[in-house]
Amino acid sequence: MDVMTAVLTRRSTSVLREPAPNDEEFRYLLQGAATAPDHGRLRPWRWILVRGEQQEVLAGCLAADSPDTAPDHIRRSLRRAPLKAVLVFCPHTGHKVPEWEQLAAASAMAQSLILLLHARGYGSKWRTGRLCTSGTLAERLGLNGPERLLGALDVGTADSVQPAERRAPADVRGHLSVLD
Template sequence: MTEIIETQNTDNIDNLSAEQLISWINSRRSVSNLTEPAPSHENIRAAIGCAATAPDHKQLKPWRFIVTEGDARHAFGRALLAAAEATADRDGETLSEKEQQKTANLPLRAPVIITVVTKMEAHKKVPPFEQMLSAGAAVQNLILALKAQGFSSIWRTGLLCNEPAVKEYFEVGADDYVVGFIYTGSSPRDKSARKPVDIEPLTRFEL
């Protein structure tokens, strides 16, 4: 069974200097090889508390978090397989047995998956794109909060994430979206250093 967690604020006091905090954020990496130990429910609730501090115009809370672990990952895998088979059928194709098994086993790549979905509402001052961006900001906060607690993660989506079978599994409405599967756990190997990003071509100052 999946568990839908309602958001709650979590106050954290960080003793890092501004320079240390910026360096720490710059060290974030996506890690695909994830194993036990997994974040506990307490760790996950703390991370979701941080996710819930994302910019949120009019405080609509246009996001929800669904935690999948243990045997529930197999049920998630079956939903992905149903989506893949429907997509293949639509394209006049058939999945091989190997492709079926690979798709069904996708959720087994981490001990815990936190699925972030939108829960948007009509509001004259908050268009849908703002609510979608808020969900993306919540994902980034979630990932950083998991990192702060010593866990690695990777933000996955893929072509199947908003197929009907997957949206139905997570009870996502027709006008809402799955914005990310956050695979999380521990990494058995050291993460390589991130290469510095040249921000000059990406930035413009207007004086």
């Protein structure tokens, strides 16, 4: 699949099933995604892969920080995909590359990974919300110092076997100017 086709046919997929990439395949795709623009090649990020029963551990952490939400609802939300890949932002504090630029590098890498997963036939959906604000979860995942959770990528195979229609390219004329 060429890059433009990947960009124009990628869709967020809420319901995902097996198979998901195994650890080796995820690592392979991450090697490609890690070539995204990154001033200083700092790679200010890391991924934590969570599967199966470990998703229950995440659910317990989120339930501890969300007493107003039914634990069963939290468990179901974490079981939407066979793989939950959690993205941790690991800024290099005091570095000449400012933190905002490091965050942009982590974001570019994540988007590259999403496109690589799609090109391989996997579905995915980016998730944020309470996952990013849970202190209990951050502690369980071993976040250190300035690290913070950016979100999680649900990954698996989409139930639908029909390929997504190609989107029409966006009209970007109002978002582009040429300096004379």
